[in-house]
Amino acid sequence: MPAIIFIHADGKPDRVETSGGESAMQAATRHGVEGILAECGGNAMCATCHVYVDESWLARLPAMADDEDALLDGTAAERRPNSRLSCQITVTSELDGLVLRLPERQI
Amino acid sequence: MTASGSAGSGVPHLDVDPFDMTFFADPYPAHELLREAGPVVYLDKWKVYGVARYAEVHAVLNDPATFCSSRGVGLSDFKKETPWRPPSLILEADAPAHTRTRAVLSKVLSPTVMKQVRDRFAAAAEERVDALLDKRSFDAITDLAEAYPLSIFPDALGLKAEGREHLIPYASVVFNAFGPPNQLRQEAIERSMPHQAYVAEQCQRENLTPGGFGACIHAQVDEGAITPTEAPLLVRSLLSAGLDTTVNGIGAAVYCLARFPDQWQRLREDLSLARGAFEEAVRFESPVQTFFRTTTREVELSGAKIGEGEKVLMFLAAANRDPRRWDDPDRYDITRRTSGHVGFGSGIHMCVGQLVARLEGEVMLTALARRIAKIEITGEPKRRFNNTLRGLDSLPVTITPA
Numbered sequence: 001m002p003a004i005i006f007i008h009a010d011g012k013p014d015r016v017e018t019s020g021g022e023s024a025m026q027a028a029t030r031h032g033v034e035g036i037l038a039e040c041g042g043n044a045m046c047a048t049c050h051v052y053v054d055e056s057w058l059a060r061l062p063a064m065a066d067d068e069d070a071l072l073d074g075t076a077a078e079r080r081p082n083s084r085l086s087c088q089i090t091v092t093s094e095l096d097g098l099v100l101r102l103p104e105r106q107i
Numbered sequence: 108m109t110a111s112g113s114a115g116s117g118v119p120h121l122d123v124d125p126f127d128m129t130f131f132a133d134p135y136p137a138h139e140l141l142r143e144a145g146p147v148v149y150l151d152k153w154k155v156y157g158v159a160r161y162a163e164v165h166a167v168l169n170d171p172a173t174f175c176s177s178r179g180v181g182l183s184d185f186k187k188e189t190p191w192r193p194p195s196l197i198l199e200a201d202a203p204a205h206t207r208t209r210a211v212l213s214k215v216l217s218p219t220v221m222k223q224v225r226d227r228f229a230a231a232a233e234e235r236v237d238a239l240l241d242k243r244s245f246d247a248i249t250d251l252a253e254a255y256p257l258s259i260f261p262d263a264l265g266l267k268a269e270g271r272e273h274l275i276p277y278a279s280v281v282f283n284a285f286g287p288p289n290q291l292r293q294e295a296i297e298r299s300m301p302h303q304a305y306v307a308e309q310c311q312r313e314n315l316t317p318g319g320f321g322a323c324i325h326a327q328v329d330e331g332a333i334t335p336t337e338a339p340l341l342v343r344s345l346l347s348a349g350l351d352t353t354v355n356g357i358g359a360a361v362y363c364l365a366r367f368p369d370q371w372q373r374l375r376e377d378l379s380l381a382r383g384a385f386e387e388a389v390r391f392e393s394p395v396q397t398f399f400r401t402t403t404r405e406v407e408l409s410g411a412k413i414g415e416g417e418k419v420l421m422f423l424a425a426a427n428r429d430p431r432r433w434d435d436p437d438r439y440d441i442t443r444r445t446s447g448h449v450g451f452g453s454g455i456h457m458c459v460g461q462l463v464a465r466l467e468g469e470v471m472l473t474a475l476a477r478r479i480a481k482i483e484i485t486g487e488p489k490r491r492f493n494n495t496l497r498g499l500d501s502l503p504v505t506i507t508p509a
Binding site for chain 1: 214221382446447454465
């Protein structure tokens with residue numbers, strides 16, 4: 001199963017094994033990764049599973065939908081060009097090793 | 108209250124009435140019975156299917172094509188009965204009609220908008236705590252759980268000052284009306300005319316203050332997103348769903364924190380837990396207990412065959428305490444990872460006002476925990492009975508300043 005690496009705001013990495021077809025957010029909450037709140041549970045409504053995608057992976061991610069784009073305007077930490085909502089990233093085998101940096105805060 | 112074997116389809120039949128006063132007084136033994144009887148049950152009293160385990164509740168919520176909302180999310184089937192009021196354009200609608208109206212409300216109640224109102228909501232919470240500290244002994248429902256949302260939400264929506272006393276009674280009718288034709292529902296609808304008239308009037312564009320949530324909905328008409336006849340009905344959705352629910356949510360949180368002083372102490376030691384304390388109260392108490400869906404086709408759910416046009420009752424509250432999903436589910440733990448609870452629903456119909464509710468809950472609990480050392484319950488809490496909502500009518504408390 002593909003793994004993803006969350007890098008906390010303090011620089012500490014957290015490697016998380018995903019299971020079939022789940023989103024990066026689901027993998028993070030299942031493993032208790034601090035820094036992903038996911039208040040709405042993955043329904044694209046809350047903007048509290050915000051991540052900064054490592055630049056080298058950015059182009060390989062699925063395109064952003066309008067609702068995700070709008071929600072990213074409301075994140076607690078600064079929105080950057082590599083901002084995504086982790087609930088909208090389905091982890092496929094092509095994304096094995098994906099690096100996601102966690103913002104300082106989600107609310 | 109028994110499970111009486113199973114019918115031909117293998118679905119256990121239960122004689123539980125989830126809209127009965129004895130059920131409302133203490134739903135937990137019945138929730139357990141419902142969950143343990145099977146993944147899908149049949150409730151003979153109202154001739155409906157029921158799901159009370161997390162997995163099935165979540166599955167039904169996330170399959171809106173099979174389990175539709177347009178035939179009503181209460182017991183009444185809009186295909187067979189005339190609704191008591193014109194259907195909601197969002198709650199009682201399916202895709203694609205739902206998609207457009209949902210987008211309008213999502214925009215009006217977005218995380219960005221919440222950032223803009225946050226300071227105002229927080230300041231009002233501080234003012235409320237000032238008033239409570241003057242009193243020391245008060246009713247945590249009327250003086251806190253109701254008074255706080257009433258001090259901000261109607262203004263945020265842009266309502267006129269007159270007639271606001273209709274708001275909570277109107278919401279109570281709406282949530283009672285999702286239930287079966289029992290006494291609670293009949294009486295609520297019979298007494299609803301003045302509340303309905305008030306609400307219909309406030310939803311009109313000229314009656315809403317510029318800049319408020321209501322005016323923002325009407326502004327979407329100019330953008331071409333909705334029609335002029337749709338806008339008032341969407342404002343109505345905020346009036347129906349935006350106040351009584353947060354009253355019950357904040358009431359639930361205060362009730363939990365007063366009953367579990369260790370959790371109150373934890374919160375006092377770390378105010379960043381306020382948001383989690385509110386969220387956990389929504390899971391633990393589930394202010395919105397149930398909703399119905401209607402099947403659009405024959406479907407098999409966890410081995411149970413359900414025909415077309417059947418009502419399925421989702422026990423959100425039972426799912427939120429399903430031991431299959433939650434460790435130690437009957438414990439109120441403000442550090443719990445609550446993501447995925449169905450207290451606000453799930454899927455495309457998940458509560459569009461959840462960010463407003465969380466903001467109100469968070470700033471209120473922060474203000475309380477910062478300045479109050481102890482909350483003690485000083486009298487018997489009184490329950491408020493409603494076919495859909497669970498909450499208290501009164502909760503006498505005494506507070507000790509920090």
